[in-house]
Structures are given as structure tokens and as C-alpha cells.
Amino acid sequence: MKSLKNNSGFTMIEVIIVLLVLGILIAISVSFYPRSKEASISFESRLIQDLHNAQLTAVSGNKQVTVYFDTGNQSYSIVSGYVPNEKVLSEVKLPENVKLLGSSSLTLFRYNPSGNTNTFGVVKFEIDQEPLNIHFYLARGRFYVEKP
Template sequence: MIELMMVLLLMTVIISICGSFMYKSLQFKEERVFKQQLSQDLLDAQLTALTSGEYVTLYFYPHTSHYYISKGSGSKEKYIAKRELPDSIEILDTTTLPSFKFLPSGSTNTFGALRFLVNGDPYTVHYYLGKGRFYIAEGS
């Protein structure tokens, strides 16, 4: 009986250690997937504007944690993509760029920063006027 209790204790310790590693691994994966998805969406939006010759607009909604990508303008605007962000990712209200457009030339109509919290860590996407250049920086 004592041997059985020792085996159960050992298994409990191993499972608890593995559980904490799995949680951290899932957080890291979620962070990596978010950054890759956002980068890919920005590049796809720019490419869509270049190839279609139409405006492509990105809308970021901090309170509902999602963003939209739409093509065209006015009554002919149609949504290309909608991304819901996981609970661990938050768009901050200090974002200076809640929406912006890619012009048919691939440039942007404005510049600024998108600020996110990913698992409690700040990330900023800096966007520059002209040619649609951006980069993602860890920290604020």
C-alpha cells in the first residue's frame, strides 16, 4: 500500500510540473500566432490594395478586441476578414491608429502606433506614412 501511495505521489508531482510547462507553452504559442497573423493581415491588406487598385481599410476595436479588414469605400465597401482576439490579447485604448487605409498605390493615408497587451506584455506596431512600412516592437 505504501508503494502505491509513493507512485501516486510521484505521478502527481510529474503531472503538476508538466502542467505548468504546458501553460507557458500555450501562452508563447498564442503570442507567436498573434504576431504572425497580424503581420500577415497587414501585408495581405497592402497587397490587396495594390492588386485590386482599391482602398483597403483596417479597423481596430479596443473594447470588443477584434479588427476588420475591408476593401473599397462608401457603399461598395465589403469585408475581407474579421479577426477575434483571444482573451489574453488586448488592444489598448492608447492606440493612436484605430483605423487606417492602404491606398491603391500600397501607401498608407496616415501613421501611428497600434498598442496591444499580449499575456500582460506590451507590444506596439509602428506604422509609417508612405510605402506601408511597419514593424512590431516588444515593449511600449
């Protein structure tokens, strides 16, 4: 009977030590969390945003805007105006987990001052060894993203 009445729990020091050990284990495991998926999602959304901004710049500035895809440097750049007075609006180096494939049918894409295009084709990327294709259409500057 005496042992049933002595219901002492853990001491505060024991609880703090257990929480400290758990906190250290969680901190170590979080450092191994793969960030490549987050990077690929942010790359995809940034590219889409850049393409929309390029079209908006063409319409609002009443000038031609060209998007160049460079497989050699693994980058893309957005340029406004005509040669030789082109102005670089943006240059983006692709993240390490993203590859611009040479099998793309487009190396450049132009928005006319009206926001329309006269170019069509596919730009192919590989993000963490998974394909991502961006299809560009003639006329209204529309494109869509395909993840086959």
C-alpha cells in the first residue's frame, strides 16, 4: 500500500533533459530535409512570373521584348527593344537541380508591342530529373506548363 501512495513523477530536470535531447534530434533532422523540391517550385513560379512580366513590359512600354534561352550557360535572359539598343531587363542563371535541355524547339521567344507573339514551340527543362515543358503558342502570347 505504501508504494501506491508514493506517486512521484519525473523531476523538472529530467523533463528538461528529455526536451533538450528531442530538440537537438529535430534540429539535426531538419538540416537533412531536401530543399530541392522547394527550389524547383520556386524556379517554375519565377519563370512563369518572368514571362508574364515580359509580356506586360512589351504592352506597357510599347516595345518588343525577347526572352532568350541559353543551353550553354544554363540561363535565360529577358531583353527589351531592338538591336543595337537592347536593354537587359533580367538575367537568370538556372539552379543546379534545373537543366535547360538542348532538345527544345525554341531558343528565343518574342513579345510584340501588342503583347502577341509570332513564335511557337516548346522549351524543355529537367528539374530533379523530372521533365518540365513550356509550350508557347502563336498570337496572344499564351503558354502553358506541362509536367509529363
